[in-house]
Amino acid sequence: MSNTLLSIQGLTRRFGGLLAVSDVSATIAKGELVGLIGPNGAGKTTLFNLITGFTPPSDGTVTFDGQDVTGRKPWQIARMGMGRTFQNLRVFPNMTVFDNVSVGAVGAFGQSPWRALVNGGAHSRAVSERSWEALERVGLTAQAGDIAANLSYGKRKYLEIARALATSPRLLILDEPAAGLNDTETAELADFIRRLHAGGVTVLLVEHDMGLVMGSCSRVIVLASGRKIADGTPEAVQRDPAVLEAYLGVEDDAA
Amino acid sequence: MDVNVPDARLMPATLAPPAAFSGRGRRFAWTLLLLAVAFGAVPAAIVGTGSSYLAQIAITTMIFVILSASLNHVTGTAGLLSIGHAAFYGIGAYAAALLSTKLGLPFIVTLPAAGLIAALFGFLVALPTMRLVSIYFAVATLGIGEMIYVILLNWVDFTRGPMGIRGIPPIELFGWQADTLLSRYLAVAVIAVACVWVLHRLTHSYYGNALRALREDDQCADSMGINVERLKIESFVVATFFAGIAGALLAHTSAYIAPDNFRFMESILILAMVVVGGLGSLPGAVVGALFMIVLPEALRDIGDYRMIAVGATMFLSILLLPKGMLAEGTALGFVRRSFSRGWATIAGGTPVGWK
Amino acid sequence: MVFDVFFLQQVINGLSIGCVYALMAIGFTLIFGVLNVVNFAHGEVYTIGAFVGLMVITALAPPLLAVVPLVLAVGAVSGVGLERIAFRPFRRFTDEASQKSRAMREATLLSSLAVSIVTREIMMHIFGGDMQGIPSGYLLQQPVAIGPIMVASGSLVIFATSAVMLGALQFLLYRTQTGLGIRAVSNNQLGARYVGINTDRTIVTTFAVGSMLGATAGILVGLYDGAISPHMGFAPGVKAFVAMVMGGLSSIPGAVACALLLGVSESIATEFLSSGWKDLITYSLLVITLVFFPQGLFGHGRERA
Ligand SMILES: Nc1ncnc2c1ncn2[C@@H]1O[C@H](COP(=O)(O)OP(=O)(O)OP(=O)(O)O)[C@@H](O)[C@H]1O
Ligand SMILES: [Mg+2]
Numbered sequence: 078m079s080n081t082l083l084s085i086q087g088l089t090r091r092f093g094g095l096l097a098v099s100d101v102s103a104t105i106a107k108g109e110l111v112g113l114i115g116p117n118g119a120g121k122t123t124l125f126n127l128i129t130g131f132t133p134p135s136d137g138t139v140t141f142d143g144q145d146v147t148g149r150k151p152w153q154i155a156r157m158g159m160g161r162t163f164q165n166l167r168v169f170p171n172m173t174v175f176d177n178v179s180v181g182a183v184g185a186f187g188q189s190p191w192r193a194l195v196n197g198g199a200h201s202r203a204v205s206e207r208s209w210e211a212l213e214r215v216g217l218t219a220q221a222g223d224i225a226a227n228l229s230y231g232k233r234k235y236l237e238i239a240r241a242l243a244t245s246p247r248l249l250i251l252d253e254p255a256a257g258l259n260d261t262e263t264a265e266l267a268d269f270i271r272r273l274h275a276g277g278v279t280v281l282l283v284e285h286d287m288g289l290v291m292g293s294c295s296r297v298i299v300l301a302s303g304r305k306i307a308d309g310t311p312e313a314v315q316r317d318p319a320v321l322e323a324y325l326g327v328e329d330d331a332a
Numbered sequence: 333m334d335v336n337v338p339d340a341r342l343m344p345a346t347l348a349p350p351a352a353f354s355g356r357g358r359r360f361a362w363t364l365l366l367l368a369v370a371f372g373a374v375p376a377a378i379v380g381t382g383s384s385y386l387a388q389i390a391i392t393t394m395i396f397v398i399l400s401a402s403l404n405h406v407t408g409t410a411g412l413l414s415i416g417h418a419a420f421y422g423i424g425a426y427a428a429a430l431l432s433t434k435l436g437l438p439f440i441v442t443l444p445a446a447g448l449i450a451a452l453f454g455f456l457v458a459l460p461t462m463r464l465v466s467i468y469f470a471v472a473t474l475g476i477g478e479m480i481y482v483i484l485l486n487w488v489d490f491t492r493g494p495m496g497i498r499g500i501p502p503i504e505l506f507g508w509q510a511d512t513l514l515s516r517y518l519a520v521a522v523i524a525v526a527c528v529w530v531l532h533r534l535t536h537s538y539y540g541n542a543l544r545a546l547r548e549d550d551q552c553a554d555s556m557g558i559n560v561e562r563l564k565i566e567s568f569v570v571a572t573f574f575a576g577i578a579g580a581l582l583a584h585t586s587a588y589i590a591p592d593n594f595r596f597m598e599s600i601l602i603l604a605m606v607v608v609g610g611l612g613s614l615p616g617a618v619v620g621a622l623f624m625i626v627l628p629e630a631l632r633d634i635g636d637y638r639m640i641a642v643g644a645t646m647f648l649s650i651l652l653l654p655k656g657m658l659a660e661g662t663a664l665g666f667v668r669r670s671f672s673r674g675w676a677t678i679a680g681g682t683p684v685g686w687k
Numbered sequence: 688m689v690f691d692v693f694f695l696q697q698v699i700n701g702l703s704i705g706c707v708y709a710l711m712a713i714g715f716t717l718i719f720g721v722l723n724v725v726n727f728a729h730g731e732v733y734t735i736g737a738f739v740g741l742m743v744i745t746a747l748a749p750p751l752l753a754v755v756p757l758v759l760a761v762g763a764v765s766g767v768g769l770e771r772i773a774f775r776p777f778r779r780f781t782d783e784a785s786q787k788s789r790a791m792r793e794a795t796l797l798s799s800l801a802v803s804i805v806t807r808e809i810m811m812h813i814f815g816g817d818m819q820g821i822p823s824g825y826l827l828q829q830p831v832a833i834g835p836i837m838v839a840s841g842s843l844v845i846f847a848t849s850a851v852m853l854g855a856l857q858f859l860l861y862r863t864q865t866g867l868g869i870r871a872v873s874n875n876q877l878g879a880r881y882v883g884i885n886t887d888r889t890i891v892t893t894f895a896v897g898s899m900l901g902a903t904a905g906i907l908v909g910l911y912d913g914a915i916s917p918h919m920g921f922a923p924g925v926k927a928f929v930a931m932v933m934g935g936l937s938s939i940p941g942a943v944a945c946a947l948l949l950g951v952s953e954s955i956a957t958e959f960l961s962s963g964w965k966d967l968i969t970y971s972l973l974v975i976t977l978v979f980f981p982q983g984l985f986g987h988g989r990e991r992a
Contacts, residue, residue: 129555131551131554131555150554150559151551151554151555152554152555152556152557152558152559152560155554155555155556155557156557160556161555163552163555167549167551167552169544169545169548169549169552169553170548170783170784170787170788171544171548171660171661171784171787171788171789172541172544172545172548173661173684175684175685176541176544176684176685179538179541179685179686180541180542180545180553180556180558181556181557182538183538183539183541183542183556183557183558184542184553184556184557184558185557188538188539188542189539190534190539190566190570192539193533193534193537193538193539193540194530194533194534197537198687200538201537201538201675201685201686201687202675204538204685204686205675205676205685205686208685209676209685218678219678219679221678221682221684222678222680222682222683222684224661224784226782226783226784226787227784240556241556244556244557407793408789408790411789413793460978461974461977461978463981464977464981465981467725467932467936468932468936468977468981468982468983471928471929471932471973471977472973472974472977474925474928474929475929475970475971475973475974475977476970476974478925478966478970479966479967479970479971479974482963482964482966482967482970483967485963486961486963486964486967547789548787596925600800603793603797604797604800604801607790607793607794607797608797610790611789611790611793611794612789612790636812637812639804639808640805640808640809640812642804643801643802643804643805643808644801644805646797646801646804647773647798647801647802647805650794650797650798650801651776651777651798654777654780654785654790654791654794654795655788655790655791655794656790656794659790660790
């Protein structure tokens with residue numbers, strides 16, 4: 078399976094007595110657009126944080142592009158080509174839109190103080206161009222010089238995506254990008270994500286909004302109380318009785 | 333679902349590609365103006381008035397420009413609040429003083445050695461303290477600063493304690509001695525300008541953007557591929573290196589140093605320069621140093637009330653301009669434009685990016 | 688046995704110094720709790736407490752017990768004034784960029800520092816920079832024998848006052864509406880405002896309470912040491928600040944425990960080291976604590992300031 082980009086095995090995370098993520102295994106192939114859904118508190122964000130190295134797992138392994146990345150630092154994993162956004166927007170508020178995005182590019186290209194002092198021209202140009210391109214992809218070039226804190230909520234989401242894109246991710250992980258958007262905005266975003274995917278980026282998308290996931294993703298993984306309860310096509314998942322049960326709020330604490 | 337867009341650019345560009353930046357003329361205008369002040373107007377005033385007092389203030393100002401610019405690098409740009417900067421200034425000063433008085437080493441050796449020794453201490457301090465956040469880090473720097481002060485004060489065999497070190501030779505380069513006030517000022521000014529230039533290149537670049545990202549949200553920067561821990565240590569080491577350089581300059585220009593030059597209040601004074609000038613703004617740090625050194629001197633006539641006036645002015649300046657006289661946002665735009673450090677100009681004439 | 692008695696005496700001395708640090712550290716902790724900034728002028732409140740106490744004593748020669756409420760009142764007034772001048776003006780910036788800006792946070796920190804410089808210089812102007820003696824009738828230096836140990840009456844007074852004030856503080860925080868407000872604002876300022884707590888008033892009250900403790904510490908030390916000066920607030924201010932951070936920033940018991948620890952270790956250190964080195968002990972304790980407990984001894988969670 079050389080086509081596998083990400084593979085997680087038995088990933089588990091405990092917070093004190095709480096089992097936030099419990100023995101989750103899954104794979105994502107190159108070029109896929111996979112949705113991850115689950116009710117509130119299902120452990121989706123925690124699973125993301127485990128994959129990106131933000132939170133160390135209590136158990137299990139993460140393999141990215143054939144390499145075991147379990148226990149590596151977030152920046153190391155990011156440099157290998159995993160870009161992410163945050164559920165609670167985390168733009169750099171006192172920096173301009175362009176400078177925000179450039180941080181992603183700097184992360185990907187690496188940066189040393191020497192290069193800032195001597196002979197860094199080519200490197201800077203590469204960072205600049207990469208950042209500008211990312212801003213073009215999300216349509217924020219007109220705001221490039223604005224302070225990020227002054228952007229509207231919707232635009233900040235695109236800014237976060239642009240910053241992640243500037244790291245040239247092979248896998249883009251989006252945590253609830255549609256949260257807080259109205260229907261039109263959500264439709265626009267869905268369209269945007271589809272085009273992003275069509276442009277060659279592998280995407281893992283966490284969403285509450287079933288419409289967005291079901292309409293866009295080729296495969297959906299369902300998480301409930303930290304466990305994976307379904308993994309398949311949107312149609313199959315929608316018919317799955319376990320999923321219906323989870324979404325109807327019937328708690329099953331067995332097993 | 334399978335919309336096939338071959339183009340990598342997914343959204344139509346809303347703007348034409350940005351215009352390449354052209355600011356060469358202004359870049360030279362500002363650079364020339366600053367150099368003319370440092371190497372023309374000030375020396376002319378020193379020679380013209382023949383005032384040793386003026387020369388002394390000019391030298392002190394230059395030394396504090398280095399201190400405030402370097403503190404701004406770690407505290408303003410990288411966001412690590414250090415309230416022990418004066419201790420590294422002290423390490424540099426004592427390193428230079430002891431190397432020249434005890435071992436007879438020349439200035440050309442003691443100057444870089446002072447910087448490197450201070451930076452080495454900075455590195456040793458940074459290693460265990462980098463995982464501390466916000467005020468915890470600040471207090472750790474306070475504690476380390478006070479420890480260094482106590483050592484300078486009490487290790488009498490080595491540092492001569494409260495008596496300080498006398499007879500430190502003046503700046504000397506390959507036989508040329510800076511023994512007049514003018515030459516002493518010029519030597520300090522050349523070194524200060526060089527230090528500020530290095531800090532300028534570091535801050536006003538994508539490396540600087542990475543440092544600012546640390547300050548804004550280090551966990552998030554980490555997820556973008558920024559090696560946060562290494563960058564924090566680097567910024568602290570760079571800042572302490574320049575503090576050490578400033579210390580060597582103090583030692584060689586004043587011929588006498590004592591532990592009281594490097595107390596906690598001195599760290600706070602440097603911090604005040606940075607904040608009054610504009611935290612995160614290198615031009616602000618320079619202006620802040622000028623302001624905080626020149627103001628008390630200008631107020632000498634009011635004698636006893638001087639420090640009250642200084643405190644009150646500092647308070648008013650912070651109250652009216654809490655982001656500083658030259659706030660970071662303004663300063664970055666100014667540098668991009670007037671020193672031609674921007675990458676490109678977008679519609680509306682706003683410069684973005686770094687060269 | 689001789690050594691033990693002496694050692695015990697040192698510990699008692701240390702505890703009384705520690706109590707003074709603790710009274711100040713509580714003020715720091717309370718104020719840091721509600722505002723998330725360090726109040727650099729806290730040491731000046733301590734000095735003001737001592738000087739007002741001295742002025743009242745020389746002018747009116749009141750009984751010692753009457754000095755205390757007066758100093759408390761002065762502490763409260765200076766705390767309120769301090770908040771008005773150095774802190775409130777910065778709450779006018781409510782936009783997001785300002786709230787999250789480092790420059791703004793550091794500006795508030797330095798505004799209190801500027802106020803402290805001005806205050807100290809004014810006091811220098813009025814009282815001169817030298818030490819001022821306290822009339823001997825008020826000095827708390829009579830030795831009191833407790834078994835084999837000789838304790839200065841000042842230590843006992845400091846213990847008693849600290850105990851009373853800690854008790855009163857505990858009552859205020861956990862048994863009154865005001866205390867509930869302070870705890871709510873410390874926990875979550877925005878949330879507290881949403882549930883209808885007047886945050887501005889709570890902040891002022893916190894300053895008043897914290898400064899009362901600080902001013903009391905000042906006069907106690909004045910009476911115990913017998914001499915005061917405009918600079919006297921600096922050293923204990925720094926130590927109390929250190930104690931607050933070692934204790935974990937938001938924990939009053941933590942701050943008190945660390946303040947006592949600092950006091951005792953300083954006092955014992957003077958046994959083995961010349962007094963010049965004793966500060967090295969304090970700061971080594973601080974740095975070691977932070978290296979092994981990055982959130983202080985009693986702190987929790989990552990402080991995202
Ligand atoms: N740092 C933490 N410490 C303790 N518990 C945590 C922590 N992070 C998450 N949890 C708990 O783990 C569980 C899963 O949380 P998580 O945020 O992963 O859910 P989620 O599926 O992303 O929910 P939502 O849809 O609300 O974003 C929750 O019960 C949460 O309270
Ligand atoms: Mg979530």
